[in-house]
Amino acid sequence: MTGRDDGRRHTDVTAPGHTDSTWARELLDHLRPTGRDVARIVDWLGVTVDAAVSLRDGNGTPLAGAPTPLDEGLVTDLATGRLASASWEGDGRHLRMIRVELPPPAAAGVLAVARTAPFDRRTADIVAHTAAALELLLRAQRTAATGHRLARATSDLRLAILQLLMVEDTSAARRVAAGLWPGLLDTDTACVYVVESSPADRDRLAEACIEATREQSLVVRCPAVDAHVIVVTPRDTAGADLRALCHRRHDTFLGGSARQSLAHTAAAYGQAVSALAVARFRPDKTAVYAERTHPERLMDPAALGAWTSRLLRPLDALAHHTRAELLATTRLGLEFTAVSAAKVLGVSRNTVRARMERVENLLGADFSDLAARAAVHLALNTEACLTEACPAGDRRSPAATPARLVDLLTGPALRTWAHDLLARLDADGRDLRGTLRAWIAAGGNAERAAQLLGVHAQTVREHVRGAEPVLERRLLAAGSDLYEVVLAHLVTGALGPPGLHADPRPGPSPGPRPDPPPRPDGHQA
Incomplete structure (x- = not known):
């Protein structure tokens, strides 16, 4: 027999061990944030009313519970809204079906409850309330899913804006x-x-x-x-x-x-x-970020601008968009690892490396050399400052006498800054200065530096890590802090200048300048 069911045809019988409020509290527990699961609610309903319970969509696709044979015509009437609920009795089986609204693209589904005993008032109430709870849960999940998609799209949009700024x-x-x-x-x-x-x-x-x-x-x-x-x-x-x-x-x-x-x-x-x-x-x-004394501020501005212009001139022949893309990628690649720069820019790490290799070839710089990285980093920061100070017109006038990097590093103020910075390392009982110099010369590779010094690689790492708080600069992570320390070594002559296309050497290049003798207070002059 099929038809509408008002749920009032049977007497109210309370099962042993249950009270009228027990099942309601259990159902409520399933709707709490930690227990919201459609399959668990369907399973709970089956145990509570001693029935086989299934939830399916209008096309017959199972959503939860064990599949139950149903009259497809009756299912269609429920799914299309012609019926809200229906019941069937026969062959020793009692079946109740209730329409349940489903999230799109499905319009509605059917909750089917089959048991051998008739549906009394209590059982009918449990089924009806569970169907309503399933609708609420599915609606909440749909709203939450929509909210998550919107939040994800908004987050992706924010990242895209940041990558454009980068x-x-x-x-x-x-x-x-x-x-x-x-x-x-x-x-x-x-x-x-x-x-x-x-x-x-x-x-x-x-x-x-x-x-x-x-x-x-x-x-x-x-x-x-x-x-x-x-x-x-x-x-x-x-x-x-x-x-x-x-x-x-x-x-x-x-x-x-x-x-x-x-x-x-x-x-x-x-x-x-x-x-x-x-x-x-x-x-x-x-x-x-501390507005501390940065080395480029102690250099001759005109000479620094001319040297920067000459170093980056091979990039001027490129299209504006390509030039800006290469410079932005290189700037990030020098500050962070290729993997991190790729994630920030939203490109592959191979793309980052390819762009940086192109800049290397154009500038004649070897980025495995920390001195070369520091020099190019100096030029990129200088150009950024020049662009901001003079955004229009030709701001790169050639100097009468082309300056080399070694010429930029000879000023007395810069030498004082470099010696004072590195002298901080002398207060430590370990040879932090010697380890740091060897580590920089080895391109930041602890194993190669350890071979040069005849110590364990872990000792090198510990010394470099110990120098960070003394110098108040990050060293193990590439970036501006490290390049300032590298420039300080170039200024004092502890390291030789890197080979760059912009640094012609018409005559013999000067040898490394030895550090001056220590002052009476233990610091370098």
């Missing part, structure tokens, strides 16, 4: 951002912050950063480091907001850049990562 394509970045975040990048300058927590907590940290900056910043889950969240913000108050966030959260650290041109987001990102390394040792867990 390659200095600010116009495209503004166009992409304008649709969802109008006015976000309507700025010439911005700061970059890197917030660090545990990888497991990063999603919550990213949401907290969005809330802390009032959705007026570009917040991106770093594609290269699982524990990092990158924040690009034009707001002056964002730094204070993020510092307050770090103070409230356990094991959360913040590194920030100096304010930079939006086109120099990659350089600002490097500054933020450098500051983050300092923040890990500070009580307040935050640090902003």
